[in-house]
Amino acid sequence: MSKPVRKAVFPAGGLGTRFLPATKVIPKEMLALVDKPILQYGVEEAIASGIEHIIIVTGRGKGAMEDHFDISYELDATLERKGKKELLELSRKISSMARISYIRQKEPLGLGHAVLCAKDLVGDEPFAVLLPDDVIDANPPCIKQMIDVYQERGGSVLATMTIEGPGISAYGVLDGKQDASNPRIYNCAGMVEKPKFEEAPSKQAIIGRYVLTPRVFELLEKTTPGAGGEIQLTDGILALLKHEKVFGYTFEGKRYDAGDKFGMLQATVEFALKRPEFAEKFKEYLKGLSL
Numbered sequence: 001m002s003k004p005v006r007k008a009v010f011p012a013g014g015l016g017t018r019f020l021p022a023t024k025v026i027p028k029e030m031l032a033l034v035d036k037p038i039l040q041y042g043v044e045e046a047i048a049s050g051i052e053h054i055i056i057v058t059g060r061g062k063g064a065m066e067d068h069f070d071i072s073y074e075l076d077a078t079l080e081r082k083g084k085k086e087l088l089e090l091s092r093k094i095s096s097m098a099r100i101s102y103i104r105q106k107e108p109l110g111l112g113h114a115v116l117c118a119k120d121l122v123g124d125e126p127f128a129v130l131l132p133d134d135v136i137d138a139n140p141p142c143i144k145q146m147i148d149v150y151q152e153r154g155g156s157v158l159a160t161m162t163i164e165g166p167g168i169s170a171y172g173v174l175d176g177k178q179d180a181s182n183p184r185i186y187n188c189a190g191m192v193e194k195p196k197f198e199e200a201p202s203k204q205a206i207i208g209r210y211v212l213t214p215r216v217f218e219l220l221e222k223t224t225p226g227a228g229g230e231i232q233l234t235d236g237i238l239a240l241l242k243h244e245k246v247f248g249y250t251f252e253g254k255r256y257d258a259g260d261k262f263g264m265l266q267a268t269v270e271f272a273l274k275r276p277e278f279a280e281k282f283k284e285y286l287k288g289l290s291l
């Protein structure tokens with residue numbers, strides 16, 4: 001029986017250069033999708049998946065994330081005084097959402113390095129990794145689907161989505177065979193970072209959700225910096241493959257790259273259209289645009 005997955009790491013120490021100038025001062029993870037920071041979508045996904053302890057890897061100038069999940073006395077007192085009960089409830093709910101720990105990544109030395117920063121807080125147990133800029137609309141939540149695969153198979157699990165055509169070249173691509181009993185599962189044999197379309201080993205693009213075994217930490221410690229002087233998570237997982245089974249899992253749901261301007265625009269339109277309080281009004285507005 002596999003150990004339960006109780007902890008989730010959110011790497012949020014990056015610079016968010018794709019979203020400049022908005023991210024010069026505001027952490028990318030705090031950019032709002034409709035009315036909620038993208039990081040909160042990920043935290044809610046983890047909690048809805050049974051995660052008990054959230055670990056956020058932060059960096060310089062990213063204190064807004066800690067403030068967001070903390071109590072805001074001035075705001076709460078003002079909302080109370082003004083009788084704004086619903087908003088007060090909303091604000092209080094955020095600060096009591098989950099057990100959250102923060103660890104600072106002193107320099108943005110790569111995603112693998114960010115995950116390694118969480119080693120002591122995770123300890124010797126399997127854990128989830130959620131990249132906050134990948135916002136995923138799924139039911140059951142994406143990381144829950146993956147935890148279920150981990151429980152059943154007992155190896156690390158990487159979320160993938162099927163991409164037809166040359167668009168696959170923008171991703172890390174999974175190499176491996178589809179499982180005979182479950183077509184959503186792939187037995188991972190390797191990964192290729194941003195391959196040419198003709199050289200892509202599959203149509204399975206790796207996206208920002210992982211369930212990893214703790215052995216990845218010792219392997220990341222031995223990983224030398226790769227592309228751009230960064231310690232890549234991919235290299236740690238490739239090393240893991242020499243010791244353990246790793247699975248790709250084509251999750252059910254839709255992923256948005258909210259760390260990218262165009263991806264955020266798509267997510268904004270689609271999430272807004274799902275909000276009952278203004279879906280109809282927004283639809284009418286969109287229909288009225290002479291495009």
Ligand code: UTP
Nearest residue numbers: 011012013014015016017018108109110111114
């Ligand atoms: P990205 O590559 O999307 O984030 O990493 P970035 O480097 O901040 O953004 P761009 O490419 O310059 O626009 C995915 C996640 O990993 C975190 C980021 O904060 C983001 O949530 N990350 C990345 C770290 O925590 N530390 C790093 O050194 C690099």
